[in-house]
Amino acid sequence: MGIVSPGFFGRRRRDDPALPPGQYLTESFPVLSAGPTPRIGPDEWEFTITTETGQVHRWSWDEFLALPQEDVTEDIHCVTSWSKLGTTWRGVSLDTLFESVESDCEFTMAHSYGGYTTNVPLEDLLGGKAWIAHEFDGAALEPEHGGPARLLVPHLYFWKSAKWVRGLELLRQDEPGFWESNGYHMYGDPWREERYW
Template sequence: MMRFERKIQEEAARAARRLPPGQVLTDRFPVLHYGPVPKFDPATWDFRVFGLVEEERRWTWEEFQQLPRTTITVDVHCVTGWSKLDTTWTGVAFRDLLRFVRPKPEARYVMAHCEYGFTTNIPMEYMEDALLATHYNGEPLTPEHGYPLRLVVPRLYFWKSAKWLRALEFMAEDRPGFWEQAGYHMRGDPWREERYREDW
């Protein structure tokens, strides 16, 4: 019994080390977004990459399904204070997407463009391990969690993992997205508690 209790305590300690400051662990997956859930039409949906790239590209839904697939397991940290450990996502790795578009050397930021004009900005160095996810835990994303495509940026607060992704724009200069214009931090690193713009 003592050995079992010690194992539980060790697992709890390991989990606590994975929690950024101000976060609380949850097993649930809260649904948070601004505005309604968009409807998906595979016949008209497309995904575009533009801006500071050598070749701008556009994929239909059918074409997007043919891109290489990657699965990652990451911890999720929401700016509202909850964290969920060991979430598993499948989709197109950002690094694989780069070989189709070839960003120019001056591209230092990415703006994610989503349904209803929602945007969020991300520094390029935080996109290195990002994923354009179509599946969560082996199943297609639910509409509330971003179906058919959402960005997953593992090292930043989860608002940067924008739902209902439609385009990525490569930029030389940073500019605020939707929530950043409303006062959220321009970068959003949870380990630095970069929640709001006054922390910038």
Template sequence: MSKDTIDRVPPGQTLTEGFPVLHYGSVPYYNDMSKWDFKLFGLVEEEATISHKDFMALPRQEFNNDIHCVTTWSKLDNVWEGIAVSEVMKRIKLKPEAKYVMLHAEHGWSTNLPLEDFLRETSFFGIRHNGQLLTPEHGYPVRMVVPHLYFWKSAKWIRGVEFMEKDKPGFWERNGYHMYGDPWLSQRYDFD
């Protein structure tokens, strides 16, 4: 392994060439995308709902990153097609007290982020991974991608973003995972 590669792998992580599938509960499958929408709500001047058709029509770009899973695998040199968070944020105006977000996904799944992490230029809504449309197991039709944090923060099957004044735990955080999840600090669990 080259020094460049070693420098890109956080402590306790192992490289994989594959793209492991990990999740809790069942995988959602969509038969009618006209019923899919995306909500922006909470501490906003006016809530917004974006249809699947309008969401998929937003400008896309390519993102390149490494991803790190809390279960200790890392996958380098991922190429994504996605929608920058800044594009979606054009739909709303935040209230000044908004400091955190809760990402809401199918089956009541959620995860929390500080607003500044959500708004980073490296965070985006992923549609395609390494040239292929996301499969249902990997979050089709849209997953959040926050590459600087452990991959559980990159919610699969995302359906909305709630803007909040105070941080609160999402699904995995309520079940013992770290509230932030920095792979470089090995923030896997709440006792880390």
């Protein structure tokens, strides 16, 4: 036993292999927001995927809910160092939404109601790794957490899981989104602590 006690720093990775480096466990669901919360009703909500040729694939709220739904349980990791394990969501897999989309692009930009953007490589959205989620913990997703629907890409830091998502734009080259253009990492892998440039 060492002379100096490591002290108490909360429940860190050393105690829980599900926590990436530098993260601590939280039971709450902190709300981080860069601006006013958009209030989008079902009548005005739509989700689009826009290809490099300008072709727009569009879903209304009812069309979106009519797609095959998936219930997923995932750990989420915020770049501000909190992690929340075993969160439960319901939504539509991006694999389902991209079924009818033809594109040669490797990158995407997520666009949100309110103007937020974040970049995610296309391969990180496919293969059962990402969803458009509209329920959290068995209830409709609250506006403060991105409702009516948010992007859910749980294997990347949570700023990539854009709240209030309204569409994905396919890009031939990677481009920085809102936070990525001012200090935050272009990719954001929590297991490699890719927080900043």
